[in-house]
Amino acid sequence: MARRPASADLGIWDIVGVGFGPSNLALAIAAREHNATVSPAAALRVSFLEQQPRFGWHRGMLLEGATMQVCYLKDLVTLRNPVSDFGYLSFLHERNRLVDFINHKTMFPLRQEFHDYLEWAAHRVDDMVEYDTRVVDLRPVLVGGEIALIDVVSVRGDTGETIVRRARNVVVAVGLEPSPPPGIELGERVWHNYDLLNRVADMPAAVRQRFVVVGAGQSAAEVTEFLHTRYPQAEVMAVFARYGYSPADNSAFANQIFDPAAVDDFYESPTPVKEMLNAYHRSTNYSVVDIGLIDELYRRVYQEKVHGRERLRIMRASRLADLRRLDDGVAVDVEFMPTGQRETIEADVIVFATGYRSRDTRRILGTMAEHCLDDAAGRLLIGRDYRLMTGPDSGADLYVLGATEHSHGISSTLLSNIAIRAGELVQSVAARSAEAQAARTGAGAGRSGELGELASR
DSSP states (O other), X not given: OOOOOGGGGOSEESEEEEOOSHHHHHHHHHHHHHHTTSOGGGOOOEEEEOSSSSOOSSXXXXXXXXXXXXXXXSSSSTTTOTTOTTSHHHHHHHTTOHHHHHHHTOSSOBHHHHHHHHHHHHHHTGGGEEOSEEEEEEEEEEEXXXXXXXXXXXXXXXXXXXXXXXXXXXXXXXOEEEOOOTTOOOOSSEEEGGGHHHHHHTOOOOSSOEEEEEOOSHHHHHHHHHHHHHOXXXXXXXXXXXXXOOBOOOOTTGGGGXXXXXXXXXXXXXXXXXXXHHHHTGGGTSSOBOHHHHHHHHHHHHHHHHHTOOOEEEETTEEEEEEXXXXXXXXXXXXXXXXXXXXXXXXXXXXXXOOEEEOOHHHHHGGGGGGBOBOTTSSBOBOTTXXXXXXXXXXXXXXXXXXXXXXXXXXXXXXXXXXXXXXXXXXXXXXXXXXXXXXXXXXXXXXXXXXXXXHHO
C-alpha cells in the first residue's frame, strides 16, 4: 500500500489503534460498518499502526494440516453482524470454495485457510493501516490542565521518520509474546515454537538427527508431530511434567465459558469467583491437546514399538534440569521426577512450546501509563467496555484488547469474542464522543477554539 504523506495525518483521529492483529482488524471492520450507518459528520476517523511490514498472524505455526480450535463462525464479524460481507463464508464464496467447504462437513477450517481469510479481510481495509510503523510513546496533550487528547508517537521502519498522530481514543491490541522458561535464551538451536517454520527453513545441518520438544499443550503436540513427520530419520523427544497429554475439554457446556454473555458474568464476579472460574475451565484452552492429535501420537508410539524402532519418545513426568549449548547442537539433562534420575540427551535443536504471555501494556502506554489506575492487585483497572480507568484529569480514553483475562475472562486472548468485542468498543467510543461533543458545545467556543488550535499544530 502506498504510504500517506505526513500532511494527511494532520487533525484529530477518533481512534488510533496500536497493533493490527485479528482484534484490531475486527475493530477496523466494525468502525467501517458503523460509519456506513451514520452521517458523515458522525463518522469515526480511524487509523491503525502495525510494526510488521504486512499483515501476519502466527505465521510460524501455519503447519500443513493443522486446523483451528475455534468454529469458523467465530470469525471477525459474524457474531456481531451475520450479514456482513467480511464473514468467513463471504471469503469462501469469493474464492469459489463455499460448496467444497460445505461438503467437507467441518466446523474447524485449516489454520492456513483461516490465515488466508484474515489476510483477505486485512487487504480490504488496507487504507486504514500503516504497516512497518512502530509506536514508541503515547503522550498526553493538556488543555486547561486536563488530558484532552493523546499524541501517538511512531517511527517508520523504512525511513526512520517520526510521525505523531493526535487522537481522542487509543486502542492497544499488541497480542501475545513467546514465554520461554525463566533463564532460557533463544538462539540458533534453541527455539520457541512461535517461529517454527522460519527456524526450520534456516536450520543448521542436523548432525545428530534428534530434536527435543518441551511442553504439553496443543502447540507442543503439533510441533512434535510436525518434526516426527518432516524428519523421518530423526528422533523426537517430547518432555513434559504431566504423565501424558491431556485432552482439551471442548464439550458444549464447557464451551459456554467463551460465550459473549460469559464475559458479563465474569466481569461482574468478585475476585475469588473469577479465580475459581479460570481454574475450572483452564482445560478448555491451556496445556491441553485435541484428542485426535493425542490418538495420532499414541498410534505412532505404539506402531514404532511394534516395528522395533522407536523414533518418537514421550518423556513423561519429567522436567528440563539443565541446558548447555554445543558447537553443533544442545545438551539437555532431563530429570524423571518420580525417581530424580537424570538422563543427558544431545540434540540438534530444542523447541520450547511453553506458551505465550500478554505483552507489558504499561510499556506500550509509555508516558500515559502514569495516568492509569490500578486495581487492588496492582493490575490495570479496566472497564467493561475495555477502557482503561484513568484519573479525573483525563478526558481522552485508552482501550486495551487481549491483556484482560484477569478482568474479562479466559476468552480475552482468543478469537471467540473478537467480533462482539469490536462492536462494543465502537459503541463505547461513539457514545463517549457524542457526550464529549455535547460537553464541548456547552462549554462554549473558548475550549473548542483550544482544541481546534491543537488539531492544526
